[in-house]
Amino acid sequence: MSGRRTVYEIYWEILVYCKSPRSFTAIINRCDLNSKTGQEYLGFLSGRGYLSAVTEEGKTRYVSTPAAGEYIALFSTLYHKLFDSGPGFRL
């Protein structure tokens, strides 16, 4: 996903994508990040315990922890609430 996103949207996207283990390259490609910012985001999420790094066949992969579920659910609820009301006209 590209375009102007908030950091919280990027965090959410990384956490949802990492529900199954993903490599660093796959994450930055999917979330349209450069390696520097990608490293920062992953570092932050890992530091807060939302992501954990697992090593499989010598490759490091990131996976969302159960703690991430709470953030994902809260984020979805807040965004779904935005669509409780439409533009207020019928076409």
Place this chain on the structure above:
Amino acid sequence: MRSTYICFMPFICRTVEYWITGEKMNEQVHLRFRTEVRHFSLVAILNFIFAAIVMAMSVAYIVDAVFGIISPGSPLLPRAFSGAVALACFGLAISWIISTIQVFEGVEEISGELEESDDPVSEDRITCLMVKMLAHYRNNQATIRRMILVSTLGGYCFFALGILTSLEAFVITSDGISFTLDSLLVIPAMILTIGIALVSLLSSHTFSQFAATWDRRIEEIDAAECTLKKNLGLDES
């Protein structure tokens, strides 16, 4: 055994209720989001069609103004003025088309993804498309504002063009301004130009309403960021 059953009942009920209402809410949100994206896409297509018509008619008005200036006995000032207005309309129409394409491309991509999604769509998928739509809106906020302005200006310019091209005589004297309108030209030209002017004004109004809704959503997201910040443990206060 009986007491265990009673003890578990509220939990089971709550789980089933959550499952049913959660599913329904998901469906409602999905339906509303899909309808809104479709409408936005439809308005963008209409906008594109009318921008193309405005561009074509502007060319016709420019040609008409040039021939009007060349032909002897024709009032020079109104023809030159209508040519200038037609040229402005042509420029506005090009800007209008470019802006519409820019906005339409992203919305169409999201609309396509929504159509391709499995039924029922997962919560994460809908949220992902919402985030995408919001990112697209943030990217094109200035373009949409320009589109609203351009279609409003286009509407007024076209209205002016309809009157200017139907002028048969135009005289400025010390006593005032006098002009004659050709009734044969006035009726069809006015119907067409008023139609186009109304559609462009309606289009700008519809886009304004969409923009107002999306602006409100962006504001709501900014407000919700506090909650997300707290959840992430970033809020120290």
